[in-house]
Amino acid sequence: MSEAKVQVERLTKRFRMYARPAARLAEWLSFGAVTRHTLFTALEDVSFSMKSGEFFGVIGPNGSGKSTLLKILTRVMFPTSGSFRIEGRVTSLLELGTGFSPELSGRANIAKSARLLGFDEAYVRTRQEEMIAFADIHAYIDQPIKFYSSGMLVRLAFAIFAHVEPDVFIIDEALSVGDVYFAQKCFQRIDQMRARGCTVLFVSHDLGAIRKYCDQALYLHHGRPRFLGDARAATDVYLEAMSPGGAARNLAPREAAADVGGAAVAPGSAAPGATGSAAMLERCTAMRSELPARLADVFDESALARVAAFVGGRIGTGAVEIVAVRVSAADGAPREHFGRDERFVVDVLARVRDNVERATVSLQVTNRLGVVVWGTNQHLLQRRTIRLRAGTWSHARFVVGPGLGVDEHTLDVGFGDATGEGHVFDRLTAVARVQVLAEGAADFVGAARLPCECDVSAYEPRPAAAALSAASSAPNR
Amino acid sequence: MVVNLWRFRGLIVRNALHELRTRYAGSVGGYLWNVLVPLAQIIVFSTVFSVLMRQRLEERQIPGLASHLAFVVYLCSGLLPWNAFADTLARGVGSLVGHAGYLKKLPIPEQVFVTTDAAAGFFSALLSMGLFGVVAVLLGYGPYAEWLQALPALGLFIAFALGLGLLLSCVNVFFRDVQPLMNVVLLLWFWLTPVVYLESIFDVPGLERLRWLLTFNPAYPFIRCFHVSIFEHAIVPVGTWVACALWTLAANAAGYAALRRLRGEIRDAL
Numbered sequence: 001m002s003e004a005k006v007q008v009e010r011l012t013k014r015f016r017m018y019a020r021p022a023a024r025l026a027e028w029l030s031f032g033a034v035t036r037h038t039l040f041t042a043l044e045d046v047s048f049s050m051k052s053g054e055f056f057g058v059i060g061p062n063g064s065g066k067s068t069l070l071k072i073l074t075r076v077m078f079p080t081s082g083s084f085r086i087e088g089r090v091t092s093l094l095e096l097g098t099g100f101s102p103e104l105s106g107r108a109n110i111a112k113s114a115r116l117l118g119f120d121e122a123y124v125r126t127r128q129e130e131m132i133a134f135a136d137i138h139a140y141i142d143q144p145i146k147f148y149s150s151g152m153l154v155r156l157a158f159a160i161f162a163h164v165e166p167d168v169f170i171i172d173e174a175l176s177v178g179d180v181y182f183a184q185k186c187f188q189r190i191d192q193m194r195a196r197g198c199t200v201l202f203v204s205h206d207l208g209a210i211r212k213y214c215d216q217a218l219y220l221h222h223g224r225p226r227f228l229g230d231a232r233a234a235t236d237v238y239l240e241a242m243s244p245g246g247a248a249r250n251l252a253p254r255e256a257a258a259d260v261g262g263a264a265v266a267p268g269s270a271a272p273g274a275t276g277s278a279a280m281l282e283r284c285t286a287m288r289s290e291l292p293a294r295l296a297d298v299f300d301e302s303a304l305a306r307v308a309a310f311v312g313g314r315i316g317t318g319a320v321e322i323v324a325v326r327v328s329a330a331d332g333a334p335r336e337h338f339g340r341d342e343r344f345v346v347d348v349l350a351r352v353r354d355n356v357e358r359a360t361v362s363l364q365v366t367n368r369l370g371v372v373v374w375g376t377n378q379h380l381l382q383r384r385t386i387r388l389r390a391g392t393w394s395h396a397r398f399v400v401g402p403g404l405g406v407d408e409h410t411l412d413v414g415f416g417d418a419t420g421e422g423h424v425f426d427r428l429t430a431v432a433r434v435q436v437l438a439e440g441a442a443d444f445v446g447a448a449r450l451p452c453e454c455d456v457s458a459y460e461p462r463p464a465a466a467a468l469s470a471a472s473s474a475p476n477r
Numbered sequence: 478m479v480v481n482l483w484r485f486r487g488l489i490v491r492n493a494l495h496e497l498r499t500r501y502a503g504s505v506g507g508y509l510w511n512v513l514v515p516l517a518q519i520i521v522f523s524t525v526f527s528v529l530m531r532q533r534l535e536e537r538q539i540p541g542l543a544s545h546l547a548f549v550v551y552l553c554s555g556l557l558p559w560n561a562f563a564d565t566l567a568r569g570v571g572s573l574v575g576h577a578g579y580l581k582k583l584p585i586p587e588q589v590f591v592t593t594d595a596a597a598g599f600f601s602a603l604l605s606m607g608l609f610g611v612v613a614v615l616l617g618y619g620p621y622a623e624w625l626q627a628l629p630a631l632g633l634f635i636a637f638a639l640g641l642g643l644l645l646s647c648v649n650v651f652f653r654d655v656q657p658l659m660n661v662v663l664l665l666w667f668w669l670t671p672v673v674y675l676e677s678i679f680d681v682p683g684l685e686r687l688r689w690l691l692t693f694n695p696a697y698p699f700i701r702c703f704h705v706s707i708f709e710h711a712i713v714p715v716g717t718w719v720a721c722a723l724w725t726l727a728a729n730a731a732g733y734a735a736l737r738r739l740r741g742e743i744r745d746a747l
Contacts, residue, residue: 075584
């Protein structure tokens, strides 16, 4: 086993974009004398190395070049420049079930996948029973897979890939399809594979899993490496950049400060769209200078920019206008990811345009499935309403939790009329994000914590009945 | 690149057979269509041309075979391989675009897909030509040992189609015009090749000036192989074999050169 199993050097991928096929024809016919294409850079100057047995994570928003990187490493795409070296055999869950034929049985599909991946069929046949056992689909293995549930398909596909003993195993989002027990089984299997020296490249939006399993991680942003190093540090940088104010914050000179303890990456790379947001940032700075001093302490530019740049759902009469939303930890540090046992703070700042006699401010939390997990308003909480005078500022602070389940949540905030007429003055849907990670102690599972007490008592059976039945020992209340 | 083909040989053979099995899936005739389609074509062509061409054919009597049957033998010996060639080429041209789903996800070399189509064409031709051999014997013609020459000839002809198919399928990824264009070219090519008519047509005054077309027609030496071995049951001259081999080599060299040049961009453009 050598030191570096995977060595990637300055990998760059640029796509040629042609407005019309005829433009390409012009280039071909002129033997390259004319240029009619524009280049789109999907990946730029990416370097990293993976050691034997390492668990390496790749994170980044959609369109950041993660898939392109994986496609190059699995040799589905060719890089424009740069090189990579992989020792041994690579298999990838990227192609999960690509070659499955619905009409064929599970067994026949195992053979077909082996052929598609270029594996020796005889070799795969010797591992077949192990795969079937792992996928846990004995009863159905000779049925056409069109009768399989999607969970069964994923199990079958993973079983095939995990049992062909790759040296480098590439896993992408696909793994999140199965149920939680199977996911755990997969990770156990991956651990076994790692023990034998298999290197794992893991691409996921599930930052919890990245933090839990990965040793190192690469954070890609618009095709460029933003951070390379410790997985936990990489997710922190990512989470901060992903918060709506983050992009704006990153424009500030302290952008490079994010590289704590990681290898240096692409120095001085400004966030994309910088020119557009720079003007906005300026506006926010101006607006902040108008704020009363105490409010200016709470609401920084990014909190103002979050609302100024907000393009999502917004309704209301405008009698009260929300101008800033800020999410922070209990200690005041801006943050959008929290452990299960942490509180989070939501500050909302509004400018009052018209006099309002009875107003209330509301907060609502929605999880990734679109389910409203919890919501409240100031009126419900305190049984009184607030009175707003035109020309003033109104600052509301919610201190929430702990009690949200592990998930990604969006926050809706709003000012509304509390007279019962239900006018909405201003309401922003999904204006902020709160991500709860599987960290910290929690006394519950599920979407949210409920107040709960649980007593367990033990009872001895009646002397006469004891011999007859032990089953009647359940408490009867 | 050829090493890659060997690695994926199982895939190529299995998928080619699967393709033949499922080509007519969902039809009542099923597998039978692989035979019925060429059969129907032969009946139509032989009916039409035995009426038109009877005069010429009488010069070339096959002893013990009625002259219109002799024409059917002539027709089949050229038409069946041509069908396999045209079919392989037409499918080959669309092969990379048609398998975009695989190409975008699996590191399978591009040539594997075109080769699979060629293999399917080869198997299908074996089937129809075997059937033709049986029918010929039943009609009282043959069997002759010279017929066996048709086997390597078929292999070369399909390999020629494979090379051309590889070249054009690479281009077709970028310019989808190639595929419809190819259908037109194939039609023209068919009528420029002596398949349904006799070569002696170029002896007719007025048409003799077109004989040079044969020299530059790459398909001609292949068709010639089939005519000589099956219809004339004679030994194919070495020069004809050499011509076939050269065309096959040239087509495959061009195909692989195109693939080598374009493969970096093929999967991006799909």
